[in-house]
Amino acid sequence: MQNNFFRLTGEPLSEAEARSIIQDPTCGALVLFLGTVRNSSQGSMVHHLEFEAYEPMVFAVLDEIANELRSEFGVMKVLLFHRLGKVCVGETAVIAAVSSAHRLAAFQATEKLMNRLKQSVPIWKKEFTANGAIWVTPNP
């Protein structure tokens, strides 16, 4: 689907690139979410994160999610860029972005894209803190 833009990469993510990809002359609303690495997690100082993914499944699941978003909200372009490997404090781990004719759909679709990412896209995060390294368990 030419309106889906998904990427797993070890390189830094650019919000300017994401914006230029999702822009469309029929769309008045672009929403970008940037998930950045915080300096603490549950009271521990975070040094860095590491991400790994089951790459082929990531793209298949994201295609399904984008189809959902397009039929539910009528949005145009759907983008998800996610870092793999080591990501330091302050760096962007994920960019989710959606373009739409109007803003409500763009907000709702971007929020749902992030919720679905955290529920069902096969990516895992390991936190490296002063207390050691642990695979993060999602909140119940």
Next chain:
Amino acid sequence: MQNNFFRLTGEPLSEAEARSIIQDPTCGALVLFLGTVRNSSQGSMVHHLEFEAYEPMVFAVLDEIANELRSEFGVMKVLLFHRLGKVCVGETAVIAAVSSAHRLAAFQATEKLMNRLKQSVPIWKKEFTANGAIWVTPNP
């Protein structure tokens, strides 16, 4: 308030600049909304827009809105950049951006910032289309 970043300008707006301004080491979530000029409005081809503002009131009203957002959602930094004067199709007329520890607050606050902008910030838009130029009346 040093965590508010408001600007009215005739120059192009940069999402990369907005992002670097709202970034904060305690914030894992940055939401940026970009309002861009569409190529049509109610069936007419749009050539360009022009914006004007009652500038001192814009900043006073935005300060109030940011205080509301901070007390309602606990967000950190609040940014609103708006173009004045002529803005062409495809250009960004407005950037709204919010940083927060967690993503739900950032999404809700950015959406509310845009709603409040469209309700009560003294900025007016004139549309230049094939059918002439008109001051836009908000939808009831």
Next chain:
Amino acid sequence: MKITILFFGVAQDMAGVRQTTLELQAGCTVGGLRSELAKLFVGMDETLAYALAVNEKLSIDNQVLVEGDVAAVLPPVSGG
């Protein structure tokens, strides 16, 4: 007394200028200014549903104006 009036958005087209000065009777209220504007400018009446700011603050109709006040005619906003 002299009051400066600023016009924004469609009110600018109705007034034909961005700014003017009106001579009003001492003690004139914001409501009185609204009546004056409706007489002077076609369309600047209750059909426009505009707000009036005085010295950069939203006003209410029984607020009394004083010499040197700056009033602004603010039609429904349409930013974003």
Next chain:
Amino acid sequence: MKITILFFGVAQDMAGVRQTTLELQAGCTVGGLRSELAKLFVGMDETLAYALAVNEKLSIDNQVLVEGDVAAVLPPVSGG
């Protein structure tokens, strides 16, 4: 029959490897593979609540595995 098993996230720590090959009886189901994994690796049991993908698609426990299948142990995800 030989089945390739991939381990992700915390399952990687439990298995001590990213990938291995298991020899299973012909006709073994996904549920049977789960029992095998629980015997082989400490913690890889019902307390982990992992999904099993077979050939990059989520599976159900009564799905029958065949020679050459690639199964992936997917603990609860934590991207973003």
